[in-house]
Amino acid sequence: MRPGLRATLSLEYPMSLGLYDSYEEAQGAVDYLSDHDFPVEDVLIVGTDLKQLERVTGRLTRGRVIGAGALSGAWLGLFVGTIFALFDPSGFNILNVVGTVVFGAVFGMIWAAVGYRLTRGQRDFTSVSQVVAAKYEVLCEHKHVQRGRELLVRMDPMRAAQEEVRRAREAEQARAAQVSQQHDPQGPPAQQPLPPPSA
Known part of the structure; x- marks a missing residue:
């Protein structure tokens, strides 16, 4: 990927605004932000868990x-x-x-x-293919994340509450992993080879 394109498709300190099941839902959220004068030039839609679908259309x-x-x-x-x-x-x-x-x-x-x-x-067959994502996450620069989340709460309070629960669960899992790493920085001890049997 060219350096200029990589810079365009990245953010300095991205933070999550929401996780959506379809691109249309993510697009709707960004469109809502745009309608409320949110700086959408600092927003990124990321598809995760990519998979390729190929539909066979006939015999060749x-x-x-x-x-x-x-x-x-x-x-x-x-x-x-x-x-x-x-x-x-x-x-x-x-x-x-x-x-x-x-x-x-x-x-x-x-x-x-x-x-x-x-x-x-x-x-010997014809087909059409498409790359799709299982989830679409809307990210934005950290300096705008609070305002973005407030706007999305107004857009869909129920979804916003679910997002808060998801983010809290992920933060808790991250903290648990960090604590586990601090208590055992070397990871599980390597299994020592058994001594050879004595003659």
């Missing part, structure tokens, strides 16, 4: 591959042929456009057939 056959290649090539040929015909000094010639479409379709069929042959049938 040689005929479908060649047909799709022909259609794609024909569209490209129509575009290129129209451009050349518009700038032809002798005037617009529809036969040149048709010829370019036919050539594009034939080239698309050959290209698609060669590509399909190279896959050797390892992926």
Whole structure:
């Protein structure tokens, strides 16, 4: 990731405003903050527990591959042929456009057939995929967190109460882990090997 993009997609001292089950809910919370003059340029929506969904849409056959290649090539040929015909000094010639479409379709069929042959049938299906997150957390800079939480309380008091309980539980777990680490900084003692049996 480029340094400029990394700086844009990060905050100095982020703190949580809320955890949401869907992106639409997180977006609605940020939109509410924006409507109430909250500095949303210091807000970040983070998707957690990412997973990829792939929906199989059909069987991929040689005929479908060649047909799709022909259609794609024909569209490209129509575009290129129209451009050349518009700038032809002798005037617009529809036969040149048709010829370019036919050539594009034939080239698309050959290209698609060669590509399909190279896959050797390892992926004989079509699909659409999407990366989704299990949860979406809205973060903001620490200097604005108090005001942001107050606004979200007004937006949805019940959710805000649940968020307070969640944050308190996480803080308690963090404190318990810290105390456990202080009492046992080295972790559990390593198991010593047993001495060899005496002869």
